[in-house]
Amino acid sequence: MVDISYQNDVVTALLYGEIDHHIAPKIRNAIDIKCETHRPKMLTLDFSGVTFMDSSGVGLVMGRYRCISLLGGRLEVIHIPENIRKVFSLSGLESLGVLK
Amino acid sequence: MNIINQMKLSFVSKSVNESFARASVAAFVLPLDPTVSELSDIRTAVSEAVTNCIVHAYPDKKGIITLTAKLTDQRKLIVTIRDKGKGIEDIDKAMEPLFTTSTDERAGLGFAVMQSFMDKVRVRSEISKGTAVTLEKYISSSDDQR
Numbered sequence: 729m730v731d732i733s734y735q736n737d738v739v740t741a742l743l744y745g746e747i748d749h750h751i752a753p754k755i756r757n758a759i760d761i762k763c764e765t766h767r768p769k770m771l772t773l774d775f776s777g778v779t780f781m782d783s784s785g786v787g788l789v790m791g792r793y794r795c796i797s798l799l800g801g802r803l804e805v806i807h808i809p810e811n812i813r814k815v816f817s818l819s820g821l822e823s824l825g826v827l828k
Numbered sequence: 829m830n831i832i833n834q835m836k837l838s839f840v841s842k843s844v845n846e847s848f849a850r851a852s853v854a855a856f857v858l859p860l861d862p863t864v865s866e867l868s869d870i871r872t873a874v875s876e877a878v879t880n881c882i883v884h885a886y887p888d889k890k891g892i893i894t895l896t897a898k899l900t901d902q903r904k905l906i907v908t909i910r911d912k913g914k915g916i917e918d919i920d921k922a923m924e925p926l927f928t929t930s931t932d933e934r935a936g937l938g939f940a941v942m943q944s945f946m947d948k949v950r951v952r953s954e955i956s957k958g959t960a961v962t963l964e965k966y967i968s969s970s971d972d973q974r
Binding site for chain 1: 843844846850865868871875876879883925926933935937938941944945
């Protein structure tokens with residue numbers, strides 16, 4: 729699901745497995761608790777271990793973008809597998825410049 | 829066009845069943861030897877349709893979702909996901925990208941994903957009676973360019 733770490737003003741969430749409507753709220757809560765505790769300058773979502781994602785993952789990223797922006801930080805999404813980038817491509821998230 | 833195989837599943841509208849539904853359809857289509865990309869598209873589209881039933885058709889109580897899948901002799905997969913929930917008031921509006929009636933971080937992309945990842949999407953719905961979403965996708969053969 730997700731492993732979260734904090735170092736040098738950066739919260740890094742290493743996501744793995746499948747992200748759907750069942751799993752997304754659990755990941756969301758874990759990340760939000762960490763961000764509210766540390767108020768980082770950067771939230772990094774690392775998708776390298778994600779094997780499946782539907783549009784629930786898009787909602788998850790959009791929500792974290794709003795959340796970290798309110799805390800004064802920035803978001804980046806890294807290591808996006810090709811089949812998952814296809815879902816993101818429908819979302820308009822590319823225009824925010826957060827997908828690396 | 830002849831049906832060469834078919835299956836039917838009924839399950840409760842619990843979110844834990846989203847992975848069960850998409851994995852079942854993926855297993856059903858495997859004998860046609862789909863590409864990794866085709867399989868990923870099918871799993872994603874099925875997940876969206878089943879999630880719509882759970883979030884929108886049965887928002888306040890659990891109900892039954894019925895999924896049927898058929899394979900034709902022309903290598904077409906036809907999946908129908910039915911519910912007996914509240915129905916969709918305005919199907920055209922529901923299918924607009926980024927439109928959602930949900931307040932819980934839904935991206936409003938469910939139908940956009942289905943339409944983009946499958947060859948054909950049909951929606952029939954009646955208020956208080958339910959909704960049926962039919963997804964179709966042609967599975968390429970090893971003779972096709974992959």
